Amino acid sequence: MITLTSPQGTTVTLLNRPGGGSFGSAGNNFCNTVLDDEGGVASIQSITEGSAPSTGAFTPASPLAAFKGQNPNGTWTLHVSDMERGDTGNVRAFSLAVAGAPSCADDASPKTVATRVTMPNDAGWNNTDADIALNAVDNKAGSGVRDITYSAVGAQSIPTTTVAGGSTTLTINAQGTTTINFHARDNAGNVEVVQSLTVRVDKAPPTITITAPVNTLYALNQAVTAGYSCGDSVSGLVACTGNVPAGENIDTSTTGTHNFTVTATDVAGNSSTTTVNYRVANSNPTYNVRLLYDPTKSHKIGSTIPIKIQLLNSLTGVNASSSALVAHAIGVVKESEYAPGPVEDAGNANPDDNFRFNNFEGTGSYIFNLKTTGLTNGTYILVFQAGNDPFTYGVKFQVN
Numbered sequence: 001m002i003t004l005t006s007p008q009g010t011t012v013t014l015l016n017r018p019g020g021g022s023f024g025s026a027g028n029n030f031c032n033t034v035l036d037d038e039g040g041v042a043s044i045q046s047i048t049e050g051s052a053p054s055t056g057a058f059t060p061a062s063p064l065a066a067f068k069g070q071n072p073n074g075t076w077t078l079h080v081s082d083m084e085r086g087d088t089g090n091v092r093a094f095s096l097a098v099a100g101a102p103s104c105a106d107d108a109s110p111k112t113v114a115t116r117v118t119m120p121n122d123a124g125w126n127n128t129d130a131d132i133a134l135n136a137v138d139n140k141a142g143s144g145v146r147d148i149t150y151s152a153v154g155a156q157s158i159p160t161t162t163v164a165g166g167s168t169t170l171t172i173n174a175q176g177t178t179t180i181n182f183h184a185r186d187n188a189g190n191v192e193v194v195q196s197l198t199v200r201v202d203k204a205p206p207t208i209t210i211t212a213p214v215n216t217l218y219a220l221n222q223a224v225t226a227g228y229s230c231g232d233s234v235s236g237l238v239a240c241t242g243n244v245p246a247g248e249n250i251d252t253s254t255t256g257t258h259n260f261t262v263t264a265t266d267v268a269g270n271s272s273t274t275t276v277n278y279r280v281a282n283s284n285p286t287y288n289v290r291l292l293y294d295p296t297k298s299h300k301i302g303s304t305i306p307i308k309i310q311l312l313n314s315l316t317g318v319n320a321s322s323s324a325l326v327a328h329a330i331g332v333v334k335e336s337e338y339a340p341g342p343v344e345d346a347g348n349a350n351p352d353d354n355f356r357f358n359n360f361e362g363t364g365s366y367i368f369n370l371k372t373t374g375l376t377n378g379t380y381i382l383v384f385q386a387g388n389d390p391f392t393y394g395v396k397f398q399v400n
Helices: none
Strands: 003-007 011-015 029-037 054-058 077-080 111-115 130-137 144-156 157-166 166-172 178-185 195-201 207-212 217-219 227-231 237-244 256-266 271-281 286-289 304-313 327-334 356-360 362-372 380-386 392-399
Touching: 011 362, 111 178, 111 195, 130 144, 130 178, 130 195, 144 166, 166 178, 207 271, 207 304, 227 256, 286 392, 304 392, 327 362, 362 380
Parallel strands: 029 054, 217 271
Antiparallel strands: 003 011, 003 077, 111 130, 130 166, 144 157, 144 178, 178 195, 207 227, 237 256, 256 271, 286 304, 304 362, 327 380, 356 362, 380 392
């Protein structure tokens, strides 16, 4: 009896005691014998004792088709046994031919998957640096990934770079649109078709420009048209919104300090906010300012000028100066300029930039010891506010 067992453990009976119990006494039973499902018309089981040695092609006792679909690589086992008591023999030669066996050569290219480690938003934009992971795998029976090659063009340029192994990570930090090209190669030399991935990065917030209102004083119920614009040169704007739409009037319906705010958002999700403070007051100031010094007198640059004033009720002319009514210095401007500069008092005579109140001989007044260091020749205005009055007041002085 002869059986054949595959590396997967499937056993097929090739010969099962043909020709009767005394078969084989005539000498070599099998010589140049081929067993094949399609190898001949006669079955090996049909031979008799008188036909030995059996030479030629025969079909086996059981079909070899039981091995179809199995991987032929591995150890095959041929088992030969003589069921007749006292008989002896040996196997001189045996070979196995696998017809139609799959090729073991690696002729398939590896595949690379690009993963966005830093996920973009729904619009496909990152507002931070974007990390990209490249991972390549070869086919199951392949030779393995040898290396990955990548490059980038667009906002960020990366020269052709090859890294050993099946994985690598790269970072896109340039603002704008970048295209990454990549492919893998296996140890058999198979090269993947080049793939590409588009990465968009915008890390800068939009710009905001407010032309109206400005940081100044407006009259109660004055018609002031809001003017502002927003811009974003990378991903583009999604929204540009102010207290009121541009072209409509701002709020001047109540006196006091007001805030006008504009917020902008771009496609990448960056946002910015700009605020302008403005004041609204009655058309006429609450107080008139009486000067207790000569504004036409020129003072030496670097000297200290005592600015003495009284605040009078604008309707009655009565002196309203008191310790409860605080005069607070805002800044110093040159007559030809609009932006106030810093206020410097001499020593600590005017803490918190407040005028010092004097009640000399029962006549209330204020004094601010103004230091002129750093000024240039010209006429200046000391700008101040009185109590909660939103109106801004100013008094002149000269230096040379």
